[in-house]
Amino acid sequence: MNCDxxxxxxxxxAWSCALTARQRDLSVxxxxxxxxxxxxxxxxRIDNYPGMPAVSGKDMLRIFRQQAEExxxxxxxxxxxxxxxxxxxxxxxxxxxxxxxxxxxxxxGAARPKLLPGEEELIGQGVSWCGxxxxxxxxxxxxxxxxxxxxxxxxxxxxxxxxxxVDYYTMAAHDLPDERPYAxxxxxPAELVRQEDKIIVKTDVSADAYDGVFIFRPAVSxxxxxxxxxxxGAFIPVDRRMATNLPRVYAAGDCTxxxxxxxxxxxxxxxxxxxxxxxxx
Amino acid sequence: xxxEIKQENFDSFIREADKPVLVDFWATWCGPCRMLAPVxxxxxxxxxxxxxxxxVDVDNCPDLAKKFGVMSIPTLIxxxxxxxxxxxIGYMPKNELEQMVEKAF
Numbered sequence: 001m002n003c004d005x006x007x008x009x010x011x012x013x014a015w016s017c018a019l020t021a022r023q024r025d026l027s028v029x030x031x032x033x034x035x036x037x038x039x040x041x042x043x044x045r046i047d048n049y050p051g052m053p054a055v056s057g058k059d060m061l062r063i064f065r066q067q068a069e070e071x072x073x074x075x076x077x078x079x080x081x082x083x084x085x086x087x088x089x090x091x092x093x094x095x096x097x098x099x100x101x102x103x104x105x106x107x108x109g110a111a112r113p114k115l116l117p118g119e120e121e122l123i124g125q126g127v128s129w130c131g132x133x134x135x136x137x138x139x140x141x142x143x144x145x146x147x148x149x150x151x152x153x154x155x156x157x158x159x160x161x162x163x164x165x166v167d168y169y170t171m172a173a174h175d176l177p178d179e180r181p182y183a184x185x186x187x188x189p190a191e192l193v194r195q196e197d198k199i200i201v202k203t204d205v206s207a208d209a210y211d212g213v214f215i216f217r218p219a220v221s222x223x224x225x226x227x228x229x230x231x232x233g234a235f236i237p238v239d240r241r242m243a244t245n246l247p248r249v250y251a252a253g254d255c256t257x258x259x260x261x262x263x264x265x266x267x268x269x270x271x272x273x274x275x276x277x278x279x280x281x
Numbered sequence: 282x283x284x285e286i287k288q289e290n291f292d293s294f295i296r297e298a299d300k301p302v303l304v305d306f307w308a309t310w311c312g313p314c315r316m317l318a319p320v321x322x323x324x325x326x327x328x329x330x331x332x333x334x335x336x337v338d339v340d341n342c343p344d345l346a347k348k349f350g351v352m353s354i355p356t357l358i359x360x361x362x363x364x365x366x367x368x369x370i371g372y373m374p375k376n377e378l379e380q381m382v383e384k385a386f
Contacts, residue, residue, distance in 0.1 A: 082316055082372050083323040091319075093372075096312035124353040133311040135351045136339070137346070182295030212352075 001076075001099045003027040005276050006092055008080040008225075009107030012262045013253025015064035016269030017105050018073035024277035028102070030068065031094045033079035033151065033218055034175070038109065040262070046173045049262050079151060079218060080108070083226040083249075088250070096132050103248040103276045106226070108268060110254035111219045112234055116146075118192035119215065126199040127192060127213045131155035134212070135162050141211035144201050145182065146189045148172040152216035156182045159214065167208065169201065171217070229256065231259070240278075242272035248279055283318075283325050286335040288342045294335060295360050302333045302360040306351045310339050313372045314355040320375050321357075323373035324382065331386055361385045 005021050005069060007014050009034035021028045034041075039063055043057030069075060078095025083092075086128040092099045119127060130135040131145075135158060143163045145156040148171040159182075160166045166182035169189050176184070187203025194200075222229055222236055230237055230245040235257035242250040250272035253265035283305060286294050305321050307314035317363055318336075325334035339346040339354060349358055349365065359367040359381060367381055 082313065082315060084320070084372075084374065086319055091316060093312045093316050096310070098312065098315055124356065126352065128353050130311070130313060130353075133308070133313060136308075137352045227377075 001097065003029040003099065003101050004280055005029075005075070005105065005108055005273070006031060006080075006090065006099055006102050007073075007102035007105045008083075008092070009105075009109060009253065009255075010065075011038070011040060011061070011107065011109050011253055011265060012064060013070045013255075013269035013272075014105070014108035015061075015265040017107060017252055017273045018068035019071050020270045020273035021276060022068070022071035022073055024273060026273075026277055026280065028068075028073040029091065029099055030073050030075045031074075031080040031099070032065075032075050034077065034079060038111070046262065050209065078267070080225065081220055082224075085246070096130075102280055103250070104226075105220065105237060105242075105269070105272045105276065106229075106244070106249065106251040106255055107253045107265075108219065108222075108225075108255055110234065111259060113148075113217045113219045116192055116215070118194075120131075122194055122199060122213075124195075126194065126211065127215065129215055131159050131214050131216075134182055134214075135159050138163050138212040142162050142168060142209075143167075143212040143214060143217070144185070144199075144208070144210045145214050146171055146201070147216040148175070149216065149218035150174045151216075151218060152172075153177065155214060155216055156180075157266065163212075163213055167210070169203070193230035228246055238268075241275040242268055243275060248276065250275055282322055283334040286337050286342075288301070288345055291336075291337070291342070291345055296363050298360070300331055300333050301382065302335060303382055304358050304360065305322050305336045306346060306349070306354055306356040306358070307336060308338060308354055311354050317355045317357075317372050320373070320378060320383050323375065324378055328382065332382055342384040357381070359385055365384075 004026040040057040082093040105230040146169045153188045167185045187205045193204040193213040236251040252268035
């Protein structure tokens with residue numbers, strides 16, 4: 001899939017950016033891995049956004065998205081996991097698909113994944129962040145899925161077709177289907193430990209051994225998403241054009257820092273789109 | 282461009298190499314592998330006088346994956362004088378990849 005502008009995010013900055021970019025005639029894809037646990041999704045009532053008095057967060061996001069889609073923005077609902085420059089374009093891995101774009105806007109909010117103790121050290125040694133990539137190495141074996149969002153459900157279903165046993169651990173509340181080919185595990189994962197050729201998933205109430213552990217979250221840290229991107233603490237520094245330190249990469253919304261306000265995010269998304277349109281002329 | 286290596290010619294490919302060999306363990310269905318592939322190809326092109334680059338499709342060569350403890354893809358293994366000297370898991374930006382292979386020159 002190719003486009004002029006890829007926008008990573010599903011909040012006010014992303015939709016505002018998509019709308020303006022479409023008005024500037026850019027082809028736009030929004031990688032909108034919506035998380036039901038996002039704070040705006042849960043906001044019951046917002047009173048400081050002009051023109052939408054007493055709107056719920058859910059309704060606001062629906063209206064923003066609808067307007068961007070009606071303007072011609074294409075939406076993919078998968079998580080952007082990796083961005084890399086290649087010549088004059090950027091390649092972005094969304095879910096398991098690659099999107100090529102001439103410019104990228106980072107608008108993925110301020111949420112940062114908190115890794116479990118032991119997780120990063122055990123990647124590639126029984127712990128994986130990609131079910132479709134690594135599932136085959138665990139054919140006929142026992143695995144655990146540790147998921148902080150609904151994105152883990154599809155992966156658990158995929159793994160259930162390959163593995164002897166799949167246990168599903170919930171790291172943050174999300175809805176699960178009634179019929180499941182995997183077993184729900186009660187505990188909340190606290191730590192991963194390697195013991196001989198097994199990985200032990202320790203929770204507050206249990207410690208179970210698996211051949212493999214797959215972990216899914218609705219967010220990727222900016223440093224992992226785009227190597228070489230300059231950061232200031234948890235946030236992405238930008239200039240007044242919303243440009244980052246990388247060419248044709250912009251950032252907007254909560255990921256650029258305080259204040260974490262909807263109106264500010266919408267404004268920054270608008271500026272990022274205008275800057276991208278200028279730079280892609 | 283990276284050379285496709287098969288189960289049957291892997292040992293001779295590594296043994297007979299007169300330069301360090303970087304092997305990319307990958308699969309067609311793996312998104313991160315498809316992200317890494319053009320970076321590996323670029324590295325192969327830029328270092329063709331001092332580095333040999335090969336690719337192993339783990340789908341066709343499960344025994345090779347097992348032999349080298351590949352449990353996650355993409356995995357890159359660097360061989361020098363026939364022996365594995367470095368192993369990296371997951372996507373890597375080009376500068377990290379360059380640092381990895383430079384140690385073998």
